[in-house]
Amino acid sequence: MSTLTEILNKYNTDKNETFHNYGRFYERYIKEFRDKPINYLEIGVWYGQSIKAMREYFHNCNAIVGIDIMPQTKIFENKDNKIFIEIGSQNDVNFLNNVNTKHGGFDVILDDGSHTFEDIWTSFITLFPLLNNKGMYIIEDVICIRDKLEPFYNFTKFLSKWRADVDETKNLPGSNCVDPFKIPLKTTNEFEYMIGDIVFTNSAIIIYKDVKDHWKM
Secondary structure, three states, X not given: OOOHHHHHHHOOOOOOOOOOOOHHHHHHHHHHHOXXXXXXXXXXXXXXXXXXXXXXXOOOOOEEEEEEOOHHHHHHOEHHHOEEEEEOOOOOHHHHHHHHHHHOOOOEXXXXXXXXXXXXXXXXXXXXXXXXXXXXXXXXOHHHHOOOOHHHHXXXXXXXXXXOOOOHHHOXXXXXXXXXXXXXXXXXXXHHHHEEEEEEEOOEEEEEEOOOHHHEO
């Protein structure tokens, strides 16, 4: 079976090893989804190379969906091959919600769209809460917003919490436990209880969804 880099090279996407070379490190993160019947969403279709590559990589997928503001990208739709193109802006909340509803939710979302902070942020705060649990959200080419990454850095504070209480009468675990699923936190911040691991890597941010239902208020 071909590697992600080999497939990206085959379709001559700018993610290939002669240009951005995202395949070199993406595969270590997305390979867990490769054989699963996932729904994949890519923001930004361009000339269709990436969605074709991802269709081959995620060979058991239910749907590969691309969104783009350019109507001409609709020519890359191939419903028989489970490739779907939706025309609209990644900054349009209603459009994003409709796409999510139409395709039944997504397991992997990759933002390779406008590369402007406002669009990236709107897409993320809209779509991440809708992402299927245990899914993954990738923001690509963050070098374009490298001076505006603080909101994403701020999410890291949600990853370091502990319980220091000990109540032997309630048979609680020992003190100083850092496992979030053993911490009796209550919060109304949906990102606080949804965000799992965050990876800051080569011009990309990868955010995992790992819902802690017992934190919800």
